Amino acid sequence: MEFKIYKNKNKPLFVYIHGECLSSFSFKKEVDELKKDYTILLPVLNGQSENHSGFTTVQDAAISIIEYIDQNYDGHVQVLAGFSLGGQIVTEILANRPDFSEYIMIESVMMKPKKYIAGVILQRFISIPWLKTNFLTHLCIIPNLMMISHWRNIIKTTKSCLKRQ
Template sequence: MMKFKEFGNKQHKAIILIHGYGISWRMWQPQIKAFSNDYFVIVPVLDGHDTENNSPFTTVEKAAADIIDYVLQTYGNQVFAICGASLGATIAADILAQNRLEIAKAIIDAGPIVPMNPFLLKLSVNYRISQAHSMKKGSRRLKQLLSRTFYPPEMVDDVFRIGANMTDESCRNVHLSVFNYALPPSIADTKTDITYWYGSKEAWLGKKYAACMLSIVPSVKIKIFKGLDHGELCIGNPDLYINEATEFFNA
């Protein structure tokens, strides 16, 4: 059963923050600290990513439905904003497509919404499972490689904890679901003000995903962050993320 973390005053407007693959809800800690002053912040701990619970990740659609069900039961159907990154962004997009919550604002940060080439997907799944196995063995080389990226030291440790706990089933299911995901036409019915973000270093995929979103929801606002790679905005530049999100929320 999916767990949820809650921060701030429940009487305030709610914001949902959905983390990406292979990292925990803690990736949002700077955003939680900033947003919980004025909002009630709900942070799902996605299945397959909970070191205290071995519930396997199944599909993007089930994750979206589980989050919707929880919010309806504990808060209500009106949510101010939903923000997702990578896998979390695809889940956020599916929450919008399910049209069961009334959401004012949505930040979809580099979420895959166009199916991947089957051959490339197979390679990706095998690579990610192999990577998780390396984390289980405490690979020093992999830890050094991650330490040279935009991940802060505490996030590198967090990634290794999640990877060491990740089952092959969850790893496989995440990738087969998210990279086979096709944005449902039902998202055209949403009343949500949506912005799709991606970094210029991931434009080879981000551009395709943004074009897909625009083709179904012509009102979506596209924003490209120069010089940033996948996940680098929310994890590597949280202050910039908070500033950009706040500007979008207040628009």
């Protein structure tokens, strides 16, 4: 796992964990605003965006983040935030260390049994070849630059990466 850091000396730590097929680019506006008052840490999850090593499990990602923060920030986080897959990782971090952060933000997290997830994964993987054509980037309302970055991440997503999430 890689970590992007926007240091602001003597400021509290704010950790954002991105969702599936996203990366640090998905928090650009938030980072621009919050880096005035916080040190921002953005984990780049394995198998996502520029980090090409394969994603293993939510549990492994949570342990990697905990270890990194323990080693580099004395195990203390002011704000811990996660979106989608990142929110699942936040819940796993809190299951291991309930006192890890003073404030928690979790958005758009799917917490369903694995049987349900298997159907969603298969459906998503079947649709990915169509998404790889870049056809949807012209139809979406999402800002162009962000959609292009998201599309690049989708085409790099492997079937094994989807199965493990």
